[in-house]
Amino acid sequence: MKPRGEFWELAACGAAAGGVSVWALAAAARAGWLRALLDLFPPSTWDAVTWALIPLLLLVPMAVQGAVVAAASYRPRLTGRAAAGGIGGSLLALIAAGILASTALRRLSPSLVGTFARPLPDPLILGSATLLAGGWLLVAGRLFGSFRLRRAALALAALGTITAWLVARGWVLAASDVLDRIEVVAFFIAVVVGGGLGCAWLVARSQGPDLTGPRAGRYNVRNLPRRPERGEKGGESIPSMVRK
Numbered sequence: 456m457k458p459r460g461e462f463w464e465l466a467a468c469g470a471a472a473g474g475v476s477v478w479a480l481a482a483a484a485r486a487g488w489l490r491a492l493l494d495l496f497p498p499s500t501w502d503a504v505t506w507a508l509i510p511l512l513l514l515v516p517m518a519v520q521g522a523v524v525a526a527a528s529y530r531p532r533l534t535g536r537a538a539a540g541g542i543g544g545s546l547l548a549l550i551a552a553g554i555l556a557s558t559a560l561r562r563l564s565p566s567l568v569g570t571f572a573r574p575l576p577d578p579l580i581l582g583s584a585t586l587l588a589g590g591w592l593l594v595a596g597r598l599f600g601s602f603r604l605r606r607a608a609l610a611l612a613a614l615g616t617i618t619a620w621l622v623a624r625g626w627v628l629a630a631s632d633v634l635d636r637i638e639v640v641a642f643f644i645a646v647v648v649g650g651g652l653g654c655a656w657l658v659a660r661s662q663g664p665d666l667t668g669p670r671a672g673r674y675n676v677r678n679l680p681r682r683p684e685r686g687e688k689g690g691e692s693i694p695s696m697v698r699k
Contacts, residue, residue, distance in 0.1 A: 458659065461528075461659060462655050462656070462659045463655070464527075464593055464597070464605065465524050465527060465528055465654065465655035465658055465659065466651045466652050466654070466655035467586065467589060467590040467593050467608075467651065468523055468524050468527045468590050468593050468594045468597070468651075468655075469520045469523065469524045469537070469541065469590075469650060469651035469652075469653075469654035469655055470586055470587070470590050470647045470648070470650070470651030471523075471586065471587045471588075471589070471590025471591045471593070471594065471651075472516075472519045472520045472522075472523035472524070472590070472594075473516045473517065473519065473520040473541065473545075473646040473647055473650045473651060474516075474583065474586070474587045474590075474643060474646065474647040475519075475587060475591075476515055476516035476519045476520070476646075477516050477634075477639075477642060477643045477646050477647075478630075478633060478634065478643070480512060480515065480516070481633045481634055481639050481643075482633045485633055489508075489512070492508070493505065493508070513642075514542065516541075516646045516650065517538050517541035517542045517545060517646065517650055517654075518538050518541075520537065520538065520541040520646070520650050520651065520654045521533075521534045521535065521536070521537035521538025521539070521540070521541055521654060522534050522537075522538075523594060524537045524541075524654040524655060524658055525537045525658065526594075526598065527593070527594050527597045527598065528597075528658050529597075530658065530661065533657075533658050533661055536657050536658065536661060537654040537657060537658050538654070539657065540650075540653035540654045540655075540656055540657030540658070541646070541650035541651075541653050541654045542650075542653070543653050544648075544649035544650045544651070544652050544653020544654065544656070545642075545645045545646050545649045545650040545653065546645075546649070547649050547653070548644070548645035548646075548648050548649025548650070549641065549642070549645045549649070551649075552641060552644065552645065576631075580627065580628075580631045581616055581617075581620060583643075583647070584612075584616045584619070584627070585609070585612045585613050585616045586612075586647065587612075587647075588611075588612035588615055588616060589608045589609045589611070589612030589613075590608075590651075592604060592605075592607075592608035592611060592612060593605055593608045596608060
């Protein structure tokens with residue numbers, strides 16, 4: 456596969472891993488599981504524990520991104536490097552989004568901002584669901600060496616998302632309601648876009664094994680067994696066979 460295609464596949468894998476991790480954290484917070492975790496500590500230490508626990512929990516999606524992208528690239532030793540790329544990319548995306556939002560709010564009227572923002576939720580839900588599903592199909596295709604699955608990942612994800620939207624729209628909306636706060640949505644987008652690109656960029660820059668090998672859906676001629684030459688050990692020459 457060409458390096459550019461390899462980069463975008465890894466970016467999609469990282470986006471899927473990070474997006475699902477952020478959604479899982481938001482769902483856990485909404486269900487009260489994080490409060491249950493806090494109850495394991497004495498009440499007098501809750502303030503200190505909260506200041507330490509929140510940053511650690513916010514780093515979980517990037518850690519998952521790093522592990523998934525490194526595994527999908529067949530270089531698990533790069534997990535830490537990929538996680539660092541996810542952290543850096545997410546921070547850059549948050550900063551860029553903040554600058555863009557503040558500029559738009561200063562220069563555009565509230566009515567115009569509302570006109571543009573009103574139709575955004577549905578396309579954002581459909582696009583995010585397609586990206587997450589397609590990314591996980593890419594992860595499966597790369598780990599199992601299925602080139603056909605990798606090629607059809609986006610189409611299958613789009614078909615599944617549209618089917619779910621038409622058949623069980625209420626369930627899809629209920630799942631998206633977990634990301635019901637603007638700061639959670641901003642963190643989700645930053646991890647999906649910036650974290651995914653950051654992970655893929657650092658992993659793609661690292662020199663590793665040939666990504667056109669059998670597990671990537673291609674055959675590497677250098678990995679095939681070499682045909683023995685005449686007279687070499689392991690293969691009989693024609694004169695020796697005639698003498699027998």
